[in-house]
Amino acid sequence: MRDKRKNAVREAIVDTASRLFYQQGYVNTGINQIIEESGVVKSSLYQGFRSKEDILMAYLESAGAATDEALLNATRQYEEPQRKILAVFDYLINLVQQSDYYGCNFLNIISEIPKDAERVRNQIKKQKDGVRNLFRSILAPIDKGHLADEIYILFDGALIANKVHGEIWPVTTARSMAQLLMK
Template sequence: MRKERKNAVGQIIVDTASRLFYKQGYGNTGINQIVHESGVVKSSLYTSFRSKEDILMAYLENTGFVVDEALKGAADRFADPKEKVLAVFDYLIELVQEKEYYGCNFLNIISEIPIEDERVRTQIKKQKNGVRRLFSQILGPIGKEDLADEIYILFEGALIGNKVHNEIWPITIARNIAGKLLN
């Protein structure tokens, strides 16, 4: 029972921190704000996590799983590899139009952390390599897995372009280029 309570408290902390990290940034979110908004006492936070970075790691792991499943789910709606790839871009088009969309969780964090923070960078690379792997798996059956990294760069560029311009056109252009590459 005690372990379940600890896990529940930890999940409350991660859920609260996830919302705050995503909306206002990792650097702009303090431990005291996480404690206050989660409703847990500071000692409970430190029983579950040794540091703010440990909370960040849980956020990145949880978010990585959710994002990977969403991208795979978008692709899995189709049988044709080209349509699968385009469906991933269509998913982005829908995602960026959501009211509470503040950019790619991972690109937001990577832009905030020092280059020396290898632990966080490794976790973000793991998620991004999962996206690369998804494109490679989609394109493997038609012998075009060599295009996976090109499609991945379009995907990442579309996310950055959307963040900079706060418009859909970078994603639609990347989608169109991906379609041409796969013809």
């Protein structure tokens, strides 16, 4: 019973912090706001997390797992590797048009943290390397694994340009470029 309560408190903290970090940024989100909006007491927060960075790590891990699953689900609809890659970009096209889309979770955080926040940077790099490896694994069967980094750059570049411009054209352009690369 105690473990269930502890897990529920942890989940409430991570869910609240995830929403706040994503919507208003890591730097602009304070511990007191997380406590207030999650409905937990301060001592419960510190029983589960030593620091705000620990909460951030839980957020990044959770967002990473959700992103990995979403990208894999997009690719599972197709057999042909080229079509799988385009499906990832189609997923992005849909994603960036959502009213509750505030940009890539990981790119948002990396732009806010100091250069010496190694643990956070490593977690973000791990996530981004996972995307690169997804592209590599999709393209390897057709001997085009060497294009994985180029496609990854198009993927992340599209996310950055979409954040800057607030428009869909960076993602549709990146999709077109990926399609040309794979011919």
